[in-house]
Amino acid sequence: MKQKNIYIVDDHVLFANALSNLVNSFPEYNCDRIFSNGAELVEALQQGEKEPDIILLDVKMPVMDGIATMRWLHQNKPDLKVLTLSMEDNELTIIQMIKYGAGGYLLKDIDPKTLKKALDLIDEQGYYYTDMVTETLMRTINGDKKQSEVDFKDNELRLIELACSERTYTEIAEEMNLSPKTIDGYRQAIFQKMGVKTRVGMVIYAIKHGLVQI
Numbered sequence: 001m002k003q004k005n006i007y008i009v010d011d012h013v014l015f016a017n018a019l020s021n022l023v024n025s026f027p028e029y030n031c032d033r034i035f036s037n038g039a040e041l042v043e044a045l046q047q048g049e050k051e052p053d054i055i056l057l058d059v060k061m062p063v064m065d066g067i068a069t070m071r072w073l074h075q076n077k078p079d080l081k082v083l084t085l086s087m088e089d090n091e092l093t094i095i096q097m098i099k100y101g102a103g104g105y106l107l108k109d110i111d112p113k114t115l116k117k118a119l120d121l122i123d124e125q126g127y128y129y130t131d132m133v134t135e136t137l138m139r140t141i142n143g144d145k146k147q148s149e150v151d152f153k154d155n156e157l158r159l160i161e162l163a164c165s166e167r168t169y170t171e172i173a174e175e176m177n178l179s180p181k182t183i184d185g186y187r188q189a190i191f192q193k194m195g196v197k198t199r200v201g202m203v204i205y206a207i208k209h210g211l212v213q214i
Contacts, residue, residue: 003030004053004123009069010085011036011061015108019056019085026116029054037061038069051080054122057102059086059093067093070100081122085110092166095203099164104128150193157211159186164203164212 006023008031010016020031032052035041038061045051055073059066066084073080084097084105094105103122106114121128152160155176162172173183191197194205206212 004028004119005030005032005050006119007031007033007035007041007052007055009035009038009041009055009061009066010058012058022112022115023056023119025112026119029119038064038066038072041069042072045077051077053081054119055080055082057082057084059084059088059097067096067100070097070102074100081126083118083122083128091199092168094200095164096166098200098204099207152190152193152211156186156190156193159183160190160202160206160211163187163199164206 006029008016008019008023010019013036016034016036020034023029023031032050033044035044038057040063041055042064057066057069061069064072066086070082070084073082078101082102082104084102085108086093086105087108089107097105103126104118106118106128110118118128155178158176159172162175167175169183169187170180173180176183178186187202190202194202196202196205203212
């Protein structure tokens with residue numbers, strides 16, 4: 001059985017080494033390289049280094065963080081599969097990583113079985129998401145609700161566009177010159193039309209149906 005090659009990009013040396021050992025304990029996978037930030041990864045790829053099957057990418061790093069790295073990968077190596085591992089359960093960070101093509105987002109305190117499952121699904125399908133977004137992702141990918149069947153008002157489309165940025169809902173209200181209560185009403189209407197429950201789900205739906213341009 002040919003092993004899948006894994007790159008780890010994380011500035012925490014002890015965690016990166018422990019993660020490498022864990023990956024190597026799975027018969028199907030092998031950790032080829034460890035990079036301490038995104039700039040090192042980018043340099044290696046630009047110099048023609050063999051591309052990995054999967055990249056395990058941290059978010060908070062010096063020099064070039066995970067979001068900047070995902071942006072570069074999206075523009076230059078869009079076919080590379082990426083699984084984010086982070087200490088942050090931050091909705092806006094998750095949205096940014098998903099926008100730029102991350103196939104999954106997990107917290108670093110996951111158990112080994114979850115990591116193994118995530119690696120398997122990233123390898124096979126290109127994505128792995130937790131319960132927070134899995135149902136939405138599967139619905140949009142499988143086309144259970146086509147865009148042509150949903151009629152969004154102009155203000156709803158504008159809210160969707162701004163929700164895919166790093167703005168908070170309060171900042172979105174200011175941008176649209178509307179009250180937070182009105183924005184909340186639009187948000188709930190959008191959630192109902194899309195069949196989602198979270199902002200992350202809304203962003204995934206918007207990206208999959210071409211409502212926003214990355």
